[in-house]
Amino acid sequence: MARPLAPADQFRGTLEMLVLKALDGGPLHGYAIALRLERWSSDVLTLEEGSLYPALYRMEARGWLTSSWSLTESGRRARFYALTKAGRARLATEVEDWRRLSAAVKSVLSH
Amino acid sequence: MAIWRTLRARLRGLFRRDVVADEIREEIAFHTRMRTEEFERSGASAGEARRRARLRVGNPAVLLDRGYDERGGGFMETIAQDIRYGLRLLWRQRGFSSVAILTLALGIGLSTALASVLDAALVRALPYPHPEQLVRVAVSAPQPSGRVYQLAVSWDDVLTLRTAAHDLTTVSMSRFVAPSPIADGPAPERLAAREIDDAYLALYGVSPLIGRGFTAADLPSDAPPVVILGYDYWQRRFEGSPAALGQTLHLDQGIYTIVGVLPQSFGRKTPIWRPLHLEDFLRHMRGSGAGVEARVRGGATIEAAQSEVDHVLARLPNARSNQHAALSPLLDAALARYRTTEEVLGGAVLLILVIACVNVAGLLLARGATRRQELAVRASIGAGRGRLIRQLLTESVLLAAVGGLAGVVLAWWSLDTLVANIPMSLPSDAPASLNWRVLVFSSALAVTTGVLFGLAPAFVLSRVDLSTTLARGSRRIGASLSRRGGQLLITIETALAVVLLMGAGLMLRSFTRILDVDLGFRPESIVTLESTPVALDAQTYVTYYQGLVQRARALRGVAAAGAIDDLPLKGSASFMQVSTATRSASTIAAGVRTILPGYFEAMGLAPIAGRLPTETDVAAGRHVVVINKTAAGDIFAGTSAIGQAITVGGELSEVVGVVPDIRFNGPIDPVGFGGNEATPPLEIFRLSAVRAGDRAKALVLVVRPTGVSPDLGERLRQLAQQVGPAGIVERIRRGDDWLDATIVTPRRRTVLLTLMGALGLVLTLVGIFGMTAYAVARRTQEIGVRMAFGARPAEVVGTMLRDATLPVGAGLVVGLGGAVLATRLIESFLFETTPTDVPTFAMVAATLAAAAIVAAWIPARRAAHVDPVQALRAE
Numbered sequence: 001m002a003r004p005l006a007p008a009d010q011f012r013g014t015l016e017m018l019v020l021k022a023l024d025g026g027p028l029h030g031y032a033i034a035l036r037l038e039r040w041s042s043d044v045l046t047l048e049e050g051s052l053y054p055a056l057y058r059m060e061a062r063g064w065l066t067s068s069w070s071l072t073e074s075g076r077r078a079r080f081y082a083l084t085k086a087g088r089a090r091l092a093t094e095v096e097d098w099r100r101l102s103a104a105v106k107s108v109l110s111h
Numbered sequence: 112m113a114i115w116r117t118l119r120a121r122l123r124g125l126f127r128r129d130v131v132a133d134e135i136r137e138e139i140a141f142h143t144r145m146r147t148e149e150f151e152r153s154g155a156s157a158g159e160a161r162r163r164a165r166l167r168v169g170n171p172a173v174l175l176d177r178g179y180d181e182r183g184g185g186f187m188e189t190i191a192q193d194i195r196y197g198l199r200l201l202w203r204q205r206g207f208s209s210v211a212i213l214t215l216a217l218g219i220g221l222s223t224a225l226a227s228v229l230d231a232a233l234v235r236a237l238p239y240p241h242p243e244q245l246v247r248v249a250v251s252a253p254q255p256s257g258r259v260y261q262l263a264v265s266w267d268d269v270l271t272l273r274t275a276a277h278d279l280t281t282v283s284m285s286r287f288v289a290p291s292p293i294a295d296g297p298a299p300e301r302l303a304a305r306e307i308d309d310a311y312l313a314l315y316g317v318s319p320l321i322g323r324g325f326t327a328a329d330l331p332s333d334a335p336p337v338v339i340l341g342y343d344y345w346q347r348r349f350e351g352s353p354a355a356l357g358q359t360l361h362l363d364q365g366i367y368t369i370v371g372v373l374p375q376s377f378g379r380k381t382p383i384w385r386p387l388h389l390e391d392f393l394r395h396m397r398g399s400g401a402g403v404e405a406r407v408r409g410g411a412t413i414e415a416a417q418s419e420v421d422h423v424l425a426r427l428p429n430a431r432s433n434q435h436a437a438l439s440p441l442l443d444a445a446l447a448r449y450r451t452t453e454e455v456l457g458g459a460v461l462l463i464l465v466i467a468c469v470n471v472a473g474l475l476l477a478r479g480a481t482r483r484q485e486l487a488v489r490a491s492i493g494a495g496r497g498r499l500i501r502q503l504l505t506e507s508v509l510l511a512a513v514g515g516l517a518g519v520v521l522a523w524w525s526l527d528t529l530v531a532n533i534p535m536s537l538p539s540d541a542p543a544s545l546n547w548r549v550l551v552f553s554s555a556l557a558v559t560t561g562v563l564f565g566l567a568p569a570f571v572l573s574r575v576d577l578s579t580t581l582a583r584g585s586r587r588i589g590a591s592l593s594r595r596g597g598q599l600l601i602t603i604e605t606a607l608a609v610v611l612l613m614g615a616g617l618m619l620r621s622f623t624r625i626l627d628v629d630l631g632f633r634p635e636s637i638v639t640l641e642s643t644p645v646a647l648d649a650q651t652y653v654t655y656y657q658g659l660v661q662r663a664r665a666l667r668g669v670a671a672a673g674a675i676d677d678l679p680l681k682g683s684a685s686f687m688q689v690s691t692a693t694r695s696a697s698t699i700a701a702g703v704r705t706i707l708p709g710y711f712e713a714m715g716l717a718p719i720a721g722r723l724p725t726e727t728d729v730a731a732g733r734h735v736v737v738i739n740k741t742a743a744g745d746i747f748a749g750t751s752a753i754g755q756a757i758t759v760g761g762e763l764s765e766v767v768g769v770v771p772d773i774r775f776n777g778p779i780d781p782v783g784f785g786g787n788e789a790t791p792p793l794e795i796f797r798l799s800a801v802r803a804g805d806r807a808k809a810l811v812l813v814v815r816p817t818g819v820s821p822d823l824g825e826r827l828r829q830l831a832q833q834v835g836p837a838g839i840v841e842r843i844r845r846g847d848d849w850l851d852a853t854i855v856t857p858r859r860r861t862v863l864l865t866l867m868g869a870l871g872l873v874l875t876l877v878g879i880f881g882m883t884a885y886a887v888a889r890r891t892q893e894i895g896v897r898m899a900f901g902a903r904p905a906e907v908v909g910t911m912l913r914d915a916t917l918p919v920g921a922g923l924v925v926g927l928g929g930a931v932l933a934t935r936l937i938e939s940f941l942f943e944t945t946p947t948d949v950p951t952f953a954m955v956a957a958t959l960a961a962a963a964i965v966a967a968w969i970p971a972r973r974a975a976h977v978d979p980v981q982a983l984r985a986e
Contacts, residue, residue, distance in 0.1 A: 030138055031145045049146070050169030053138060057181035078141050079134070 015055055017098060020064065020083065020091040027070075029078035030056060056081055064090050135178040136171070143168050193505035200506065201513070207478055208510070210881070211471045214874060215514025215560065218467030220521030221870075223553040224529050225460045227522065227543040229453060234548065235541035236445040238376065240316040241406075245441040246413060248272070248282065248403040248420065250434040261437055262398030266389055268424060269308075269403060275423045278416035279405045283310040284387060286401035291383050292645055292839060295361040296348060299645045299839045304362075304383035306401075314406055315377065322356045322371030329386040337386065338367040342375045344382030397434075404441065413438050449535045452860070455937055456533075459614060459867040462607045464560065466871055469607075470878040472564040473600045475507060477885035479572040486572060499573035507565025508558055515557025519545065522553075534859040571596075597882045598918035605922025606929060608875040609959060613930035614937060615868025616951040618861040621944040625854055630680070631773030632714050634846030638823060639678065640812040641841040642831040656799065656810045657729075658834045660707050663812060663827065668820040673709030674799070674810040680853045682776030687760040689795065691746060701742055701793035702775070703759055705808065708798070711737070711770055713813040719743075721753040721768030724798055734764040735798060742793035743769045759795055770796070777853030779942055860940050872959065876966040883915045884970035895979040904975030911974045915967035916960075923956050930955075 022028065022036045033056075034049045059065045064087035070080045083091070143164050150160035168174075201208040237245065249261040263284075264272070272282045285308060290301040312324040319339065329337055338360055340348075349355035360367045362383065373384065393399050407416045421436035486499055523545055530543050537543055644655040656674050663672040677684050684702030691699075708724045711717075719740060728735050736759060743752040743766075752766045772791050799810065812831070816823055824843045831838045844852075851858065887894075894907050934946035944951075 029141070031142045034142070048169045049142060049167055050139065050171075050174040051177075053135065053142075053174060054177040054181045057178055061181065076141065077137075079138050 015052075016059060017091070017094040019052070019055060019059065020087055020094065023065070023081060023083045023087070024091060027080040027082035029072065029080050031078070033081070059087070063087075131179070131182055132175065135175050135182070139168065139171050139174055143171075190501075190505060193502045194509060196502070197506040197509040201510065204478065207474060208513075210877065211474050211510055212514045212517055214467045214470050214877065215511055215557075216517035216521050217870060217874070218464040219511075219515045219518030219553060219557055219560065220525070221460050221518075221867075222464055222556055223519055223522035223545070223549060224526050225456055226549045226552050227526055227545055228530065228533060228535070228537065229457070230546065230549055231537045231541045231543040232449060232453065232535060233446060237442055238541040241409070242442045242445075243440065244407045244409065245314070246405055246407055246416070246438040247441060247444070248279075248405050249437045249439070250397055250424065251437045252398070252431075252434050260398065261439075262434075263401060263403045264424070265397050265399065266394045266401075268397070268427075271427065272405070272420060272423060273310075276416070276420050278408050278411040278419045280408050281310050281314045282403065282405040283314045284308050284393070284401050284403050285311050286387070286393075288385075288388075291362045291385075292643065293360060293362060301643065301839055301841060302344065302382040303380075304385060305378070305381050306385050306387045308387040312373075314404060317374065317377045319371035320374040321353050322369070324371060325386045330389060332388065334386070336362075336365045336367040337370045338362065339371040339373060339384040340369060341373055341382045341384065342377075342379040345372045405438075407438075413440060451936065451939060452534055455614070455860075455940070456863065458933070458936065459611060459864060459871075462611050463867060463871050463874065464556075466604050466607050466874045466878070468560050468564040469600050469604050470874055470881070471507075471510070472567055473597065473878055473882050473885075475565065475568040476571060476596065477881060479568055482572065496573050500569045503569035503572055504562060504565050507569070508561035511557045511561025511564070515553055515560075518557070519550065519553055532859050532862060534856045534863065594886065594914065597886060598914065601879055601882055601915060601918040602922040602925065604875040604878045605919050605959065605963065606926035608871045609923060609926025609955060610930045610933045611871035612868045612955045612959060613927075613934055613952065615865040616955045617934055617937065617941055617944055617946060617948060618857075618864045620948060620951050621941040622857055622861040624943045625778050625857055628774070628778035630778060630850070631771055632679075632716055634680070634850040636715065636815060637713065637846035637849075638814045638816060638827065638843065639846070639849060640814070640824075640827045640831060640843045641809070642812070642838045643809045643841070644838055652808065652810075653799070655834055655838065656707060656812070659812055659831060659838075660709060662830055662834060663814055664709065666823070666826055666830065668817050668823055669814055670817045671709055671712035671815045672812065673711070673713045674707040674812050675710050675796075676705040676799070676808055676810055678811055678813075678849065679773050679775060680777045680850065682780075684775070684792070684794065686792075689746070689793070690758045692756060694746065699746060699793070701738075701746075701759070701795045703795050703797060705799045705810070706796050707810065710796070710813055713815040714773075715815065716770050716773070718768040718770055720751065721766070723768055723770075724796075728767075729798055733798075734762060735767045736764045737768040737770055737796045738766055739770055739791070739794040740772045741791050742795060745793055757795075759797060762797075764797060777850075779854065779857065857940065857942065864937075872962065875959075876962055879915060879919065879963050879966040880970055883911065883967040884973070886914060887911055887970055887974050890974075891977055894974050894977045895981070898977060899979040907974045907977070908968075908971050911971035912964070912967055915971065916964060919960060919963040919967075923959060927952060927956065 018037055019033055022033045022040075028036065030052055031049075034052055056065065056067075060067055060081070064084055065081045066084055067079050067081045069077060072078050143161075146164035146167055147157075147160045150163050151157060155163065236242070239245070247263075249263050252260050252262050254260055266284055269282050269284050272279055276282070286306050288304050288306050291304045292301045293299065307325065308330060309325050309327045312318065318324065320342065322339070324339065325337070328334060340355065345351060345355060349358075355369050355372065358369050360369065362385075367385070373379070378384070387393070387401075393401055407413055417436055417438040420438065424430060424434075424436055489502075490496075490499060526543060526545065530537065642659070644651050660672050660674050663669055684704055686700050687703045689699040689701045689703075706724070708726050708729060711723050718737070720743070721737075724735050724737060736757060738746070738752060738757075746752070746757070747755055747766075752769055755766045757764055757766055772794075775791050775794075799808070812827070814823070814827065824845075828840050828843060831840045890911075897907060898904070930952070931947055938946045
């Protein structure tokens with residue numbers, strides 16, 4: 001059995017940042033978010049896709065997202081998520097934090 | 112903002128949880144379908160695509176559950192789910208549930224009942240507006256003896272204070288008076304009466320239910336006689352009809368017009384309220400027996416009011432320099448009255464509640480062993496530790512809620528009995544009831560106990576180690592209640608039970624000593640009857656009681672009959688100055704009782720010297736007296752009292768006999784004046800009906816039956832109603848009831864504390880039994896192994912027993928230490944018993960140890976019946 005990628009708690013924050021980033025371009029439904037993350041990460045980040053939804057609900061409860069039911073291009077009913085102002089601000093701080101962290105990690109590893 | 116959003120989402124989840132669930136399901140289904148289609152497009156078969164999509168998305172049930180948790184609806188939903196599950200569990204484990212619920216019901220029920228009593232005694236001690244402003248107005252008057260008496264001020268003072276003391280808004284005088292005979296009711300009776308002035312009802316913020324209160328115009332003695340009725344009597348006599356107003360009552364010897372009825376919430380037990388009859392001594396004398404109460408102006412302190420009153424009284428022409436105003440708050444007195452009783456009862460109930468909680472916690476932990484596997488399974492499908500704790504806590508709060516409900520029912524059912532037997536008299540204006548305050552308290556208590564006894568087990572049990580529990584799959588592996596843990600619980604319970612039992616033991620020992628007191632006669636073989644004729648003139652009284660005594664003697668089953676004005680053991684007698692040829696009046700005061708011949712015979716007392724008075728003495732009008740032994744020794748020290756002349760209340764009499772001393776004031780306080788005097792009072796018994804101009808005085812018929820005669824009381828009642836024109840029978844008592852009346856408070860305290868002690872003991876024994884039974888069950892394998900290696904059954908039982916008795920021993924030591932501290936609280940309740948009475952301590956320790964050994968031995972015995980082969984195969 002494969003070892004989990006990261007302990008849930010550490011991964012959770014990252015997942016949230018990724019979801020916020022995916023939604024930066026406009027409202028998407030859950031499946032589209034999963035596809036986008038998959039494509040952007042070149043299939044490295046394949047999560048248990050179901051856990052996307054509890055994360056979405058959590059972020060909605062925190063006021064970073066809003067959601068509404070709407071129709072997809074193929075005419076199916078789906079729930080679309082969109083960034084709020086707070087969500088955009090959150091994305092900015094997360095990205096900033098991440099840049100600093102990864103720069104630091106990179107600098108450590110390059111020694 | 113965020114709070115609002117969360118709250119709204121949660122509420123939505125609570126009320127529309129199906130919508131939330133449908134939304135989550137729909138999202139997951141949409142996602143799965145999209146994934147399936149993608150896999151199909153890449154060439155997988157329909158079935159294969161569906162299988163892979165499922166795998167990729169995850170278990171829909173788990174996702175729904177986690178989604179619920181995040182979307183807020185989940186919290187409430189899972190609680191509802193936990194409650195349903197918990198209820199099913201309670202039902203499935205009925206044995207466990209009934210023991211736990213019963214235990215909790217006892218603890219919570221007792222607390223609820225006591226809370227009702229305390230609510231009436233403390234929260235509603237004085238159920239009137241601004242009770243803190245009410246004060247008793249008196250002067251402190253030092254006596255030559257060194258004591259300081261508090262004397263209520265006179266009516267003159269009241270009138271002065273009403274105009275001159277600005278810190279007092281209302282000043283009122285009132286008093287209890289002798290019960291009023293009512294002649295014109297359905298049956299003649301005597302009713303408790305209170306005389307009040309025109310300010311009394313206003314003082315307590317009461318207005319009559321119907322009609323009016325008294326005014327200053329009602330007070331003068333030539334005013335038309337009026338009366339106000341108490342609520343209960345109005346209901347009984349007039350069936351609550353407003354037509355009672357304006358009707359008349361034949362009270363005493365006057366005709367009184369009913370002008371008002373008091374509301375149910377004020378003085379309902381007192382039927383007759385009359386205007387204060389301002390006799391001269393009420394007008395001018397301080398300490399006349401009437402009470403003066405006042406209300407301090409809002410904003411003024413009681414100290415300020417007191418110094419103002421002191422100034423006003425000091426300016427009076429007849430002011431006495433050594434008397435100073437003393438204002439004492441009524442509320443303080445009402446609250447202080449039963450403080451010790453309340454503390455003791457509260458403490459005992461708290462101990463029982465804690466024992467109950469410890470018991471249930473032990474039971475939950477013991478039961479937890481059988482749930483290890485179930486919890487492990489739940490954890491493996493994604494329930495976190497917090498989720499498990501929440502489920503376990505929900506279950507214990509549920510248990511407490513059911514127990515609490517049963518407890519409230521128990522309290523409701525037992526409250527009247529408790530109130531009737533509690534050593535406190537509660538204000539009738541605020542009867543103890545299960546009102547909303549009490550119910551809120553009980554609900555809070557149930558939830559708190561549920562969390563308290565559930566917390567430790569929940570934390571212990573939720574620490575699931577998946578790999579061992581599931582892998583080994585044994586039901587017996589999880590040592591959820593460790594040996595140490597169980598022993599700690601037993602120690603705590605035993606220690607608490609010791610404290611309770613010590614209280615009970617001391618009260619019992621003290622009560623036995625009260626019963627052992629030699630009263631000087633045996634009350635249990637005596638019947639007394641209190642009755643009065645309706646007519647009030649002295650001559651009717653004399654012939655009534657003489658006729659009553661003589662006809663009682665003629666009744667079948669009566670050995671002797673006589674009468675007396677004041678029965679002994681009540682601490683009262685009329686004290687009079689007595690003189691002899693050699694000693695002047697001012698040196699001797701004696702309690703003087705008035706009797707009819709036959710009294711001593713009925714009491715079973717034979718004279719020590721001389722003779723007893725006879726009917727011949729009465730017929731001849733001889734002034735003869737009998738004196739008690741103390742009086743003979745005191746007045747006629749060294750010489751024979753018989754034949755001596757003695758002047759009692761100004762009347763020259765001859766001493767014809769000396770009788771033994773009997774208790775003046777019941778067994779506890781022999782004298783009853785605060786207990787300082789050790790010797791019984793001098794007592795002199797003179798004959799009724801031989802002195803002209805006697806005031807009409809009620810006597811009590813005293814009868815000694817020849818044997819057991821259950822209908823004697825009824826026959827005496829008929830007799831009392833037949834003699835004379837009309838007799839009012841107040842009360843018929845057997846002598847032991849009469850004795851009981853003098854020791855009712857210690858008896859009630861003893862009964863209550865003994866009950867609590869017994870309850871604590873039973874609960875503790877249940878706990879020891881349960882914990883030992885669990886230990887045996889848990890260690891079956893180990894026992895099997897030991898027996899396979901040759902341990903004898905007796906040794907095995909011994910081991911199990913030792914495991915239980917060691918903590919009992921530790922609990923005894925801790926508990927006895929605690930009891931030394933705790934029993935000081937009941938020191939004032941004890942009669943000739945110290946709070947550290949060694950025999951009682953020994954007795955309690957022995958009882959508890961013996962009972963604990965039995966409680967542990969019964970389940971421990973099972974260890975001897977363990978079949979080694981079976982026990983080992985079970986693994």
